[in-house]
Amino acid sequence: MNSTRPAMARIADVVASELEQRILEGSLKPGDKLPAERNLALELNVSRPTLREAIHKLVSKGLLHTRHGGGTVVTDRLQAPFTDPWKDMLRGHPLLQSDMLEFRHMLEGEAAKLAAERATDMDLARIDAAYTALEKAYASNDMNACVERDVAFHQAIADASHNTLIGQLTASLMQVIHGHVTDNLIHLHELPKQWEQLRTQHKAIWEAVHRREAEEASQVARDHIRFVRLSMEESAKLEDRRNSALRRLT
Structure with a gap:
């Protein structure tokens, strides 16, 4: 009886679980390409056949997708069922x-x-980098960069919570409201006072997390979303007024 195959299968299960954990915690995100097979096998200290079997298990689950000649990438299966509808x-x-x-x-x-x-x-280093990139984007007039960096900052905070569901739900939610975030930032950018408030709020979140002031961090984060909510409502009203005026002209 060949006992090598069952042993390899058990190791493949462990490797698959390790890769799955990286996907769950956001270390591997949708669209990310896995490292080269040789490098990943060395990192995980397993044989390449064992690694291939582990990858096959995750492909079967729909968490990974193997492209012909293009490597293996992480799918959006954890997010798509929520975001699409x-x-x-x-x-x-x-x-x-x-x-x-x-x-x-x-x-x-x-x-x-x-x-x-x-x-x-x-x-904290990742949050610092995300905040610095956000500040640079806010100082520019590139709205696409502002949206991307804004989302990345909030995702870095969510990932640092070390709660898998918070990290995954934040990523999914940001995809759902991406268009609304874009419209709101464009609206705020036209209002210097509110634009400065937005920057101040992100700085307050960053500083509170750094000081490890949990209650303060929670409060300033909630204050920020309350501000965003009011701003989006005002933006929607403004758009409605514009449409109404256009209808009267025609």
Whole structure:
């Protein structure tokens, strides 16, 4: 009887679990390409056949996708079932935007609190880098960069909470409301006082997490989302007035 195959299968299960954990915690994100097989096998200290079997297990689960001649990439299976229907629902039912922001208010408040309590030195370094990039983007007139860096900053906070669901739900939620975030930043950019408030709020979140002031971090994060909510409501009213004026002209 050949006992090598069962042993290799058990090792492959362990490797698959390790890769799955990286996907769950956000170390490997949708669209990320796995390192070269040789390098990844060395990193995980397993044979290449064992690694291939582990990857095959995750491909079967739909977490990885192997491209012919293009390597293996992480799919969006953990996010798509949530984001796809909600994007359509938001387009058809604009009032749901308020509910989304109410949910974000709770989610990000808790994320900031846990990040202040649990962030490692590496997490803080990542948050620092995200905040610095956000400040550079805000100082420019590149709205695409502002949106990307804004999302990246909030995701860095969520990941530092070391709560897998908070990290995954934050990523999913940001995809759902991406268009609304873009519209809101464009609206705020036209209002210097509010634009400066936005920058001050992000700085307050960053500083509170760094000082490990959990309750303060939670409060300033919630204050920020409350400000965003009011700003989006004002932006929607302004757009409605513009459309009304256009209808009267025609």
